[in-house]
Amino acid sequence: MSPPARGTALDGVGLTRTYRTHSGTVAAVRGVDLEVREGEALGVVGPSGSGKSTLLSLLLGMERPDRGEVLFNGVPLTGRQRIRRARQAVQYIPQDPASSLDPRRSVERQLREPLRRFRVPGDHLRLVQDALEQVGLGAEHLARHAHELSGGQAQRVAIARALVTGPRILLADEAVSGLDLPLRNQVLELLRDQHVRAGLGLLFISHDLTAVRSLCDRALVLDRGQVVEEGPTDRLLETPRHPTTQELVDAVPRLPV
Numbered sequence: 169m170s171p172p173a174r175g176t177a178l179d180g181v182g183l184t185r186t187y188r189t190h191s192g193t194v195a196a197v198r199g200v201d202l203e204v205r206e207g208e209a210l211g212v213v214g215p216s217g218s219g220k221s222t223l224l225s226l227l228l229g230m231e232r233p234d235r236g237e238v239l240f241n242g243v244p245l246t247g248r249q250r251i252r253r254a255r256q257a258v259q260y261i262p263q264d265p266a267s268s269l270d271p272r273r274s275v276e277r278q279l280r281e282p283l284r285r286f287r288v289p290g291d292h293l294r295l296v297q298d299a300l301e302q303v304g305l306g307a308e309h310l311a312r313h314a315h316e317l318s319g320g321q322a323q324r325v326a327i328a329r330a331l332v333t334g335p336r337i338l339l340a341d342e343a344v345s346g347l348d349l350p351l352r353n354q355v356l357e358l359l360r361d362q363h364v365r366a367g368l369g370l371l372f373i374s375h376d377l378t379a380v381r382s383l384c385d386r387a388l389v390l391d392r393g394q395v396v397e398e399g400p401t402d403r404l405l406e407t408p409r410h411p412t413t414q415e416l417v418d419a420v421p422r423l424p425v
């Protein structure tokens with residue numbers, strides 16, 4: 169598989185996803201439009217249950233929308249081959265990335281795995297070392313297991329795992345939620361570095377508007393599956409117009425970033 173083309177773009181057009189539950193149906197995402205471009209950072213904020221994770225699953229091709237479509241470089245994201253190619257270029261950083269590490273496998277094995285899965289050509293050991301270097305870790309970490317890493321190192325390894333395939337867009341789901349302040353700032357700094365220095369596109373999903381502002385110029389606010397407000401993050405924080413945005417602003421502890 170050749171490396172992802174430059175100018176990578178991911179679009180969601182009219183995305184709608186409804187779940188059936190015992191008590192009826194839940195419209196998790198309703199008619200959402202968004203675009204993430206290489207070199208741009210877009211924040212998605214919203215209270216619990218507003219559809220953020222569902223939106224992410226749709227963008228990653230892990231779930232199919234009931235209506236609307238996801239476009240990867242302008243082409244609908246359907247079919248295993250196309251989804252796999254998109255996933256090499258669009259990588260995912262889960263909530264609490266450190267706990268997503270496999271305790272039984274060494275750092276090297278865990279970083280080699282996406283290279284194998286996405287059939288990335290080249291010298292895999294070299295790519296693994298490059299990814300570790302990008303997050304400030306050296307070759308001495310290759311043989312370690314999760315329990316031999318500090319919390320900060322484990323976060324870095326998890327981010328390196330998302331970087332190892334050479335993605336052009338990162339989708340981060342509550343990647344700093346629940347982290348203590350120094351770790352939170354380290355992860356934000358790493359993501360900012362990837363965005364500003366390496367030019368990656370970033371979709372940063374969080375309920376924390378200050379974290380979003382530290383990375384993203386623009387954000388959209390989700391409530392009950394719908395976009396209720398969008399605009400520059402500074403403006404959203406300073407003059408929120410929708411009550412949901414106002415609540416998110418009020419809930420933000422005034423933390424230095």
Ligand SMILES: Nc1ncnc2c1ncn2[C@@H]1O[C@H](COP(=O)(O)OP(=O)(O)OP(=O)(O)O)[C@@H](O)[C@H]1O
Pocket residue numbers: 187188189194195196214215216217218219220221222223
């Ligand atoms: N597999 C599922 N089956 C049924 N309902 C679901 C499923 N996944 C999500 N939902 C519902 O869809 C809505 C949106 O959920 P989602 O997890 O996308 O929200 P969220 O904004 O990511 O929430 P949180 O911030 O708490 O993680 C919620 O009402 C949730 O209960």
